[in-house]
Every structure is written in structure tokens, then in C-alpha cells.
Amino acid sequence: MVLTLHGVATSTCTKRVRTVLEEFNVPYELVHIDASKREHKSPAFLAVQPFGQVPYINDDGFKLYESRAIARYLVLKYGDVGALIPDPADLQKTALFEQAASVETSNFDVYASGLAMENIFKKTWGAEPDLALVTRLKTTLEGKLDAYNAILGTTKYLAGDEVTLADLFHLPYGSLLEQQGIDFLVSGRWPNVTRWWKDISSRASWKKIDVPA
Numbered sequence: 121m122v123l124t125l126h127g128v129a130t131s132t133c134t135k136r137v138r139t140v141l142e143e144f145n146v147p148y149e150l151v152h153i154d155a156s157k158r159e160h161k162s163p164a165f166l167a168v169q170p171f172g173q174v175p176y177i178n179d180d181g182f183k184l185y186e187s188r189a190i191a192r193y194l195v196l197k198y199g200d201v202g203a204l205i206p207d208p209a210d211l212q213k214t215a216l217f218e219q220a221a222s223v224e225t226s227n228f229d230v231y232a233s234g235l236a237m238e239n240i241f242k243k244t245w246g247a248e249p250d251l252a253l254v255t256r257l258k259t260t261l262e263g264k265l266d267a268y269n270a271i272l273g274t275t276k277y278l279a280g281d282e283v284t285l286a287d288l289f290h291l292p293y294g295s296l297l298e299q300q301g302i303d304f305l306v307s308g309r310w311p312n313v314t315r316w317w318k319d320i321s322s323r324a325s326w327k328k329i330d331v332p333a
């Protein structure tokens with residue numbers, strides 16, 4: 121049975137999973153969840169994903185939600201050992217990978233997703249962005265990028281000199297920054313960040329699935 125991904129092609133978290141599927145050419149079927157009909161809040165959907173959020177996967181009867189957990193599962197099941205996640209036998213490389221993955225959720229996602237909410241998603245239901253919040257989020261993210269620039273001045277990627285999921289996790293919300301006219305990743309103001317961003321965002325997997333939100 122082909123793996124099914126239950127989500128929305130344009131949604132950030134569905135894109136995070138699709139990128140990994142494309143990295144390893146895993147055959148899959150995208151089962152579209154129609155958010156306008158609140159399909160993600162239906163009893164059938166909630167029975168699998170109790171928070172009513174996309175995406176989840178069904179891999180031969182094994183169901184899993186949370187895009188980053190799905191990504192880890194897919195890499196370990198379908199990838200070569202050491203590709204995108206370090207070989208689990210290497211404790212220190214694994215720990216550095218987990219550190220970098222945690223950096224993404226703690227120091228990037230919270231601000232970049234907040235900006236997407238204010239500047240993009242709110243418009244879809246006719247709400248106005250909270251401009252004071254936008255300023256706070258941008259200022260905090262600028263400070264975080266100082267640290268990113270320092271990290272990426274010593275290694276090619278966030279967890280060392282090999283690309284990992286920790287890098288790829290940034291793609292969905294990172295690309296939405298550009299869509300909002302926030303040039304933090306591309307301007308060269310943080311040169312190591314720009315070098316890194318150009319590298320990861322030009323991967324064939326991302327180019328294939330990136331459709332505007």
C-alpha cells in the first residue's frame with residue numbers, strides 16, 4: 121500500500137514532510153484535506169490527529185503526526201544511514217543534530233511562524249496584522265540570526281559540515297519570510313546565513329514541492 125500523506129499541499133508543515141519524501145524519492149499519495157470544509161476537525165481526522173492539524177501519514181497502517189517526527193521516521197526508514205540524520209551509533213554527532221533541531225523550534229520557528237500568521241495567514245480570514253507584534257517578532261528574529269551567523273561561520277550547516285533535517289526544517293517558514301518581503305535570509309546582512317539559505321533552498325526536493333502558500 122502506497123504511503124499516504126494527509127495534508128494541504130500549500131501548508132508549511134505538509135511541505136516539511138513532502139521535502140523529505142522527495143529527498144528519498146519515496147512514492148506517496150497526497151490526500152488533500154479541505155480546510156475550508158473543516159475536514160481537519162472532523163471526527164475521522166481527530167481520531168488520528170487529536171489536535172486537528174495537518175499533516176499526518178499512514179504508512180501501511182502505521183499512522184503518525186507532527187511534521188518533524190514524521191520527517192525523522194521517514195529518514196530512518198527510507199534514507200541511507202547517516203543521510204539527513206547522523207548514524208545513531210555516533211552519539212556526539214547525534215547530540216549535535218538534536219541541538220540543531222532544537223535551535224530551529226526554539227529560535228526560528230516561533231518567530232518565523234508568528235510573522236507568517238500576522239502577515240499572511242490572518243489576511244486569509246480578513247483579519248488585520250498586529251503591527252506591534254510584527255515589529256517585536258522581527259527584532260527578536262534579527263537577534264537570533266546574529267547567533268545563526270556565528271554558528272554558520274564555523275560549520276557549513278547547523279549540525280556540522282553535512283546537511284541534516286535540522287537545516288531542512290527551516291525551509292517552509294523561511295521561504296514565507298521572503299514572501300512577506302522580509303529579506304533577512306537573502307540580503308547578505310548575515311552573510312553566513314545567506315550562504316546557507318541559498319544552499320538549502322536550492323535543493324531539488326524543496327524546489328519540486330514549493331508552491332506559494
Ligand SMILES: N[C@@H](CCC(=O)N[C@@H](CS)C(=O)NCC(=O)O)C(=O)O
Binds near residue numbers: 173188
Ligand atoms: N507541530 C505540528 C503543527 C501542525 C500545524 O500547525 N498545522 C497547521 C497547518 S501548517 C494546521 O493544521 N493548522 C490548522 C489548525 O491548527 O487548526 C506539525 O509540525 O505537524
